[in-house]
Amino acid sequence: MDELKGYEEKRILVTGSNGFLGQKLIDKLAGVENVSLLATSKGDNRNPNILGYIFKACDIENEASFHELVESFAPTHIIHTAAITSVEACDRDPLLCERVNVLFVGKLASLCEKLEIHLTFLSTDFVFDGKDGPYHENDMPNPCNAYGRSKWLAEQAIMKTNSTAAILRTILVYGVINDPKRSNLILWVKNKLSQGESITVVSDQWRMPTWVDDLADACILAVEKRASGIYHISSEQLFSILEIAEQVADSWQLNKQLIQPISAADIGQADNRPAKTGFILTKSMKELGFRPTSLLKSFEEIKTQLALYNRV
Template sequence: MDELMQKKRILITGSNGFLGQKLTDLMVLSGAYELCCTSQSANKNPNQKGYRFEQINLLDFDKIAALIEDFKPSHIIHTAAITSVEVCEQQADLCQQINVDAVDFIASICKKNQIHFTFLSTDFVFDGKNGPYDELAEPQPCNAYGQSKWAAEQKIQAHAGSYAILRTILVYGIIADQNRSNLVLWAKNKLSQGEAIQVVDDQWRMPTWVDDLAKACILAVEKNAEGIFHIAGEQMFSILEAVYEVADFWQLDKSLISSIHAKELGQAENRPQKTGFILTKAKQELGFIPTGFRASLPYIQEQMTTLNR
């Protein structure tokens, strides 16, 4: 059989997103996949070779169905979503359509065509009162975003055939499209410019390196993983502690950092206080190996240096 015919055929939605771009780059680099990427806007990934790109609105179900029929993926990795807590609260109908209805539609197509479906979810399906959580913990979202992701998970479990749901936490790192920011880059850039920043000191997370999350998606594909998996870093930090780590690594002025309580930002009720994941299942069943937060920073610096050459 021709080598190309043996390659898994992967459709990535939301390929302009932070994870979507990293996943595209890793899969292209591996040379092991036939890849089709989709996003609502034109391709923003500086790396535009080695895969097919289609600009498609996630709510254009006819075009989504036609693309799946044409490309015939063996696997779909669905990263597309509205992830802003505030946008999900302010635009409830759009949140429902993008984060739930579109997921349900794609999941149903996957079942009909025996396509493995990998879905990205969030720690925000939990209220943050009993973290860290394992996969059997009962979701209790405290905001519209978390509610939409939990609703989507339930649709997948009801209507998808073969699926893996990967929940993750506070994703950080760097990709070639340096317009995409996150906690680490935000803190580094602000402090490097001598700007004072306020950082929440009473919310706790286990930050996830985007490279690790992308590799977890690939593991889910390779193993045709089934069920829910928790993917995150292994270390729990307050948001403030994580920013101090960034300042320490890049030798930036920590006196520019001041703490603030979530309540002062209006985030005490609509953000979980302490999440975190128990990673045993992902380690044992996927072979997931998380990179420590501190250990990831030299890699990020190396990636920055390479991108800026």
């Protein structure tokens, strides 16, 4: 990344490196001049790219092991992407959700304060109830599910410390990485329609979807600037989920008639998902230099990436 070149060495630890954003960050940061990179996840490394960084497996719930990892690597920055992100998983196991998404984050922020490590933390539009979007960073959260509540509590835990921390909230992350096992809304719609399968897509939820490359770049900008505070990261155009699926069909010239609309109530999401979120990006554009990519522009880039990975 050009943002990191020419500066003093940065030692960056990425948690959750097997995840969607985690793998994209590793791909962008591996081998960058003046960057020493350590990737960690609970299991074995699942990123096909194994060059330009160190991987060490670590369960973040094992506090002693994680502290040992941090102390041995001595990072200047931690990008914390590890989390339980499924709404349903958080509802099924609220205690695990609290341990991973809230309690660990508070301890991590305190550790970063103690060791003077810059922290970048990933949060979500689900901290809002969706009744008054799009949202500014200073709008009052009011989550309507356990996942959103856990992220809001984690944000508060970070802000109670004196750590230097950038909290990046984001929305409906999509895109492509080298790992073919990682999917998302865009790839799911494309693959199903390519196979001639009919799909149902919710028509009364609205989002500003975030290309994973943009989100990774925003994390790197936060690192480079040692940013502190809350920043909203997404695209700029509001779509219904149905409209996003239709854009996929149009872009890949697939049969739009296979897409059937369904309401949030019909799939049990009327109360546990915000109806309309979206972000106002003025702060992140001004302070971070963030430049969002439009949905259709990102689709053209995704086509190139799929071809690179032999997954056209």
